[in-house]
Amino acid sequence: MSGIYIHIPFCKQACSYCDFHFSTKMTSKDQMIEALCMELKMRKDSFAQDQINSIYFGGGTPSVLSPIEIERLIEAVFSHYSITAVAEITLEANPDDLSEAYIKALSKTKVNRISVGIQSFHQSDLSFMNRAHNASQSKEALHWVKQYFDNYSIDLIYGVPMLGMSPEEQDLLWAENVKMALGFNPNHISAYALTMEPKTVLEHQIKSGKLPPLDESRAQAQFTTLRRLLTNAAYEHYEFSNFSRQGFYAVNNSGYWEGKSYMGIGPSAHSYDGKSRSWNAASNPIYIRAIFEGKRPFDIEYLSVSERYNEYIMTGLRASKGVELSKINALFGPEYESYAIREAQEKIAEGLLEIVNDTVLKITDSGLFFSDGIAAQLFYID
Ligand code: SF4
Structure with a gap:
């Protein structure tokens, strides 16, 4: 079994900690969708013998695409690859895109799992991270997702510094975050520590002294709280950053952890076939131009x-x-x-x-x- 990852390289605004590939200019969106469909067709022989059990839209922000555009990409996958009847089809989505109309339309496509980038229910955290959504959109989005999807995951970020608060107050706010997520009773929760990645706004803020360095002891304390609250609520801590109700492990991510092969489509997307890893150029114009010329722009390394x-x-x-x-x-x-x-x-x-x-x-x-x-x-x- 293998998986297909499709990278949607657009975001409404740049989160301060993010080092993923994306552009805030959406002018090439139509060309990008065309190029993604072309790459799917171009590489169809790579997985000719394989059954695909996971299709994952990541980014960037896949929910900047309309449900019609998402369905077009899914149809391109189905027309060139062999997909199992129970394949997990996940869309990463940001709360500010998730109106009732959007989620309702999405529920009529083949998408059967949503990973909602909540990150926090507190406005101070969201502003600190320069997220595009606000705290009330976090709750509203989940309210609608719950009506239309059984299978959804909530993403949270811990270790976010809250300036002017004591460590105890920060830990209390984090515990509230976890409890609010639990209040929606999702089948899956992922939580990641905030990290300082190279060439990000956050790195600049810390290195220039505008912000203090991230406090690892806060991250550790909050990880302990997270694990305690979620395991007490009968979630299985099945991977360092992932918690699941029985039967709801993320198929896509489990494939990565088990060393299964996957194909990454789109700019910056990585592929792995068990022996080598390749990655597409992390530039929207370079990617689109090359694909339109019938070439996939990528580098490859063979793993010892x-x-x-x-x-x-x-x-x-x-x-x-x-x-x-x-x-x-x-x-x-x-x-x-x-x-x-x-x-x-x-x-x-x-x-x-x-x-x-x-x-x-x-x-x-x-x-x-x-x-x-x-x-x-x-x-x-x-
Ligand atoms: S929405 Fe996601 S991909 Fe886009 S900037 Fe924020 S963290 Fe990065």
């Missing part, structure tokens, strides 16, 4: 065995089911299995990693917040 092992360790340890040692052996060879066990010993002694039933390497509850750093210590450096 060690690089694939490192990715497997990183994604596997972020997942609650952990890393199967026999799978490391089967995929990369016995020396990699021995290497992982050897390198894990220090973290096992510190209580941050464990080997369950001699078969599965997992992060412990105490190690959870440090998953990425712990995984990096098990990397194989050539």
Whole structure:
């Protein structure tokens, strides 16, 4: 099973922390849709033997497209690829686009899951991050999504500094955010720590001294609160940033974490076939021009065995089911299995990693917040 990711590279305004590829100029939207359909056709032989079980519209902001434009892209996928009857078709959407009329029209397309970029229910957080929507739109959008879709996910961001507030007050506001999300009873919640990415407005604000550096201890405390509130409410913490009711794991993201192949369509989109990773040019005009000339503008890297092992360790340890040692052996060879066990010993002694039933390497509850750093210590450096 494989997945198709379609990148919609437009946003109404730039969030201060964002380093994804997007443009706030929508003048090339029609050409972009045409180019995306052309790329889907151009690459149809790559997945000729595969069944597609996930189509994911990410961005950027896919909800800047009308339901008719989204349906046109879905039809292009269906006409060139073999899609399973139960395929998950997700659209990332921002609250300011989600009027009742829009959601109703969307519910008549093949989209069967919405990932709503709420990020916060507090206006101070939204203003801090320069989000295009306001706090009342966060609630209103979810009210309508709930009427028309059973399967939707709420995205939140924690660790957002609230200037002039004590750490305790900040943590209390975060807990309120999580409780408000729970009030909508979604089947899935994703929560990400605010990070300072290179070349973003947030980086500039921090480096120029306008804002203090992000406080990792706040992020850690809020991650702990998030996990406690959601697991108490019967959500399964199945991946570092993801919580789900039973049966509602995100198919698209689970595919990435399990190392399955996927094809990324659109500017900046990445593709992976198990051995190599390629990525399209992150420029709307360059992408459109090349596709209209019948060429896909991309770069490619072939992954060594060690690089694939490192990715497997990183994604596997972020997942609650952990890393199967026999799978490391089967995929990369016995020396990699021995290497992982050897390198894990220090973290096992510190209580941050464990080997369950001699078969599965997992992060412990105490190690959870440090998953990425712990995984990096098990990397194989050539
Ligand atoms: S809406 Fe999403 S993609 Fe667009 S700027 Fe904000 S975070 Fe980035």
